[in-house]
Amino acid sequence: MNFEKIKYKDRKTSEILTEDVPGEKFLKFLYYNPFGKLALNLIVKRKFLSSLYGRKMNSHKSVNLIENFVKTYNINMEESVKKIHEFTSFNDFFIRKLKPESRKIDFNKNTLVSPCDGKIFALERINDSSKFFLKGDEFSLGEFFKDEKLAKKFFSGTMLIIRLAPVDYHRYHFPCEGKILPSKLIGGNYFSVSPHAIKQNFRIFCENKREFSILKSKNFGDVCIAEIGATMVGGIVQTYKANSMVKKGEEKGYFYFGGSTVILLIEKNKIIIDEDILENSNRGIETQIKMGEKVGISI
Known part of the structure; x- marks a missing residue:
């Protein structure tokens, strides 16, 4: 199966759009390359890797990742209860609460x-x-x-x-x-x-x-x-x-x-x-x- 970009439909405009996926090159390697598939089954699918990365995203140093992530993926921070400088880690930002009127x-x-x-x-x-x-x-x-x-x-x-x-x-x-x-x-x-x-x-x-x-x-x-x-x-x-x-x-x-x-x-x-x-x-x-x-x- 050939690698294809992820397409989806915008419900409001009915446009077919291409998703900008963080880590897409890594996913392409894991699921479309025989060596990637080997790594996937030996290492990537295991709990310890996800747990390790989760701990990294909980560290205070990870706050340095937030601002660039927001800019790169055009995240609307006006919806967030907290402002960027108020988050204590990347995970704190990731699980951010939204203002009730945002949805x-x-x-x-x-x-x-x-x-x-x-x-x-x-x-x-x-x-x-x-x-x-x-x-x-x-x-x-x-x-x-x-x-x-x-x-x-x-x-x-x-x-x-x-x-x-x-x-x-x-x-x-x-x-x-x-x-x-x-x-x-x-x-x-x-x-x-x-x-x-x-x-x-x-x-x-x-x-x-x-x-x-x-x-x-x-x-x-x-x-x-x-x-x-x-x-x-x-x-x-x-x-x-x-x-x-x-x-x-x-x-x-x-x-x-x-x-x-x-x-x-x-x-x-x-x-x-x-x-x-x-x-x-x-x-x-x-x-x-x-x-x-x-x-x-x-x-």
């Missing part, structure tokens, strides 16, 4: 919203194949959950994959209101979750470290919210209170440094995905989205 949340009770900023890809039926992924890479709900009862519940349901790049806001929120159950942690590898990696192996979602919790909602039934670890992600932190009632848009947690992914699984016949997201996904293109934006309506 407009669709509070219509019949809508499901994006839990985070990123690029979204939809699979209307989980057991259906998609041109976006290589043939033969079967996504198994049983492997993903390590729980056959949950696998049966979400079989033939809808899957929304929201990919957060390192330049994105890295806190994630609840997509609808309901009762949130405790989070379950499943250990695993630390492969990249970029499209470069996913196109090579969709099973990464069943192999990487992940956490998931079930949100019991009135309009969408049981919604699974899963956070996927990835290369150079220093940690997944849950900030919510288990077994509590939560509102749409309330914070659920955050990722430390690195690109990451949030996956939503919705039961069969509970949601109609927005046409533009579905159309783009069917063409193999992700759609840029912000936390709080509508992604579908209840049936």
Whole structure:
């Protein structure tokens, strides 16, 4: 498979844009070079490398990286609660909180919203194949959950994959209101979750470290919210209170440094995905989205 730049669609302008990916040359080496693939399986996917890098991003010296990162990737610091000089480390900047008015949340009770900023890809039926992924890479709900009862519940349901790049806001929120159950942690590898990696192996979602919790909602039934670890992600932190009632848009947690992914699984016949997201996904293109934006309506 040839290396291709990551393309996505701007939801507001409908333009097809090319993503500026931090560390893209490194990803190209890892996933498109035989020596890179060897390093990937021997070293890069291991926890110690991501943990080591995470500690580096927690050091006070890492504050020197912030200003250049903001300028290079044109990050809007007007949205941030803290100013650049107030951060104590790069990770402190990475998990920055935004001013409430920075994200407009669709509070219509019949809508499901994006839990985070990123690029979204939809699979209307989980057991259906998609041109976006290589043939033969079967996504198994049983492997993903390590729980056959949950696998049966979400079989033939809808899957929304929201990919957060390192330049994105890295806190994630609840997509609808309901009762949130405790989070379950499943250990695993630390492969990249970029499209470069996913196109090579969709099973990464069943192999990487992940956490998931079930949100019991009135309009969408049981919604699974899963956070996927990835290369150079220093940690997944849950900030919510288990077994509590939560509102749409309330914070659920955050990722430390690195690109990451949030996956939503919705039961069969509970949601109609927005046409533009579905159309783009069917063409193999992700759609840029912000936390709080509508992604579908209840049936």
